[in-house]
Amino acid sequence: MSPRKQVLGIGAPRLATAEFASLQEIADVHWFTPVDHAQCIAEVARLCAEKGPFDAAYVLFGTAKYSPFTETMLAPLFPGCGLFASGGAGYDDIPTAWLASKGAYAANTPTAVTNATADMAVFLTLAALRNTTQAEMNVRAGKWRDGLELTDDPMGKTFGIFGIGKIGQATARKIQALGMDVIYNSRTRLPEADEKTLNLTYVSEDELLARSDVLSLHCPLTPDTRGWLNADRIAKMKDGAYIVNTSRGDIIDEPALKAALESRKLAHAALDVFVGEPNPDPWFTSSPYVTVQPHFGAFTKGTIHTGERQVLDNVRTFLETGKPRYPVNEPVRT
Ligand SMILES: O=CC(=O)O
Numbered sequence: 377m378s379p380r381k382q383v384l385g386i387g388a389p390r391l392a393t394a395e396f397a398s399l400q401e402i403a404d405v406h407w408f409t410p411v412d413h414a415q416c417i418a419e420v421a422r423l424c425a426e427k428g429p430f431d432a433a434y435v436l437f438g439t440a441k442y443s444p445f446t447e448t449m450l451a452p453l454f455p456g457c458g459l460f461a462s463g464g465a466g467y468d469d470i471p472t473a474w475l476a477s478k479g480a481y482a483a484n485t486p487t488a489v490t491n492a493t494a495d496m497a498v499f500l501t502l503a504a505l506r507n508t509t510q511a512e513m514n515v516r517a518g519k520w521r522d523g524l525e526l527t528d529d530p531m532g533k534t535f536g537i538f539g540i541g542k543i544g545q546a547t548a549r550k551i552q553a554l555g556m557d558v559i560y561n562s563r564t565r566l567p568e569a570d571e572k573t574l575n576l577t578y579v580s581e582d583e584l585l586a587r588s589d590v591l592s593l594h595c596p597l598t599p600d601t602r603g604w605l606n607a608d609r610i611a612k613m614k615d616g617a618y619i620v621n622t623s624r625g626d627i628i629d630e631p632a633l634k635a636a637l638e639s640r641k642l643a644h645a646a647l648d649v650f651v652g653e654p655n656p657d658p659w660f661t662s663s664p665y666v667t668v669q670p671h672f673g674a675f676t677k678g679t680i681h682t683g684e685r686q687v688l689d690n691v692r693t694f695l696e697t698g699k700p701r702y703p704v705n706e707p708v709r710t
Pocket of ligand 1 (some may be wrong): 463464465466467502623674
């Protein structure tokens with residue numbers, strides 16, 4: 377009889393408990409929930425020394441406190457580990473190329489977060505246009521509408537999407553219910569038939585910047601998109617435009633955004649993501665021109681349940697077939 381498979385788990389599932397129990401029928405799962413990045417590094421090293429080698433490793437959702445999953449953190453898994461499965465659509469915090477060079481797959485959960493993240497983008501758009509953050513602060517301070525100015529209507533305004541993957545497309549569908557016209561720019565243009573179905577207009581990057589009343593970011597974080605929304609691009613935007621970001625904080629050059637909000641070039645930024653999470657620059661959490669959320673887009677019961685299932689499915693499918701369900705790299709075979 378072949379020995380039981382060994383799995384290292386970072387985080388225990390909150391909702392996919394049935395799938396977790398079923399994985400434990402075919403593998404020994406050694407899991408822990410770290411408090412921070414440093415403890416995660418120490419615990420991976422300790423478990424690898426005491427219980428390894430592991431056939432596969434995974435991390436569940438809600439990882440900001442202990443990501444990024446650096447080469448230093450993951451090195452004790454090798455040799456031996458064939459998969460690092462992460463929770464989330466974005467995998468900018470995993471060294472996918474390095475894992476491939478170690479002969480290991482990296483895998484993500486590509487569809488779990490789509491709707492909830494698009495919902496957050498719609499909410500942030502309304503929060504920005506209707507200035508609900510200041511309005512709520514007013515009511516909480518007993519000031520009702522004192523000092524509040526008239527707010528903006530979404531109807532008839534132009535909603536610009538940068539990055540038309542699954543989340544960008546879902547946002548396009550939902551935001552049209554508010555009567556907004558949607559334009560987009562993306563690394564890859566959609567087929568014409570999809571543009572027609574989604575009622576989307578493709579524009580150049582410069583046109584996207586010049587025409588958007590609300591610019592919503594939906595691209596992955598890559599070397600090309602890091603710091604993409606910088607002072608030069610903001611200068612090309614309409615005066616008084618709004619920014620929505622549910623993607624990754626690092627896509628925005630935060631000092632440039634701060635300057636544009638302070639000078640009132642931009643009206644408002646509604647942000648679910650920040651540079652340096654979970655400790656965003658305090659300027660953003662105290663400015664009246666900013667709406668903030670704690671990277672909360674995917675934080676729903678349905679999303680977390682589906683996401684946890686997809687992580688565990690990646691592990692299970694890998695253990696059974698040698699390949700995870702949703703790989704994002706191709707291991708180098710030597
Ligand atoms: O931020 C959330 C995700 O990448 O799924």
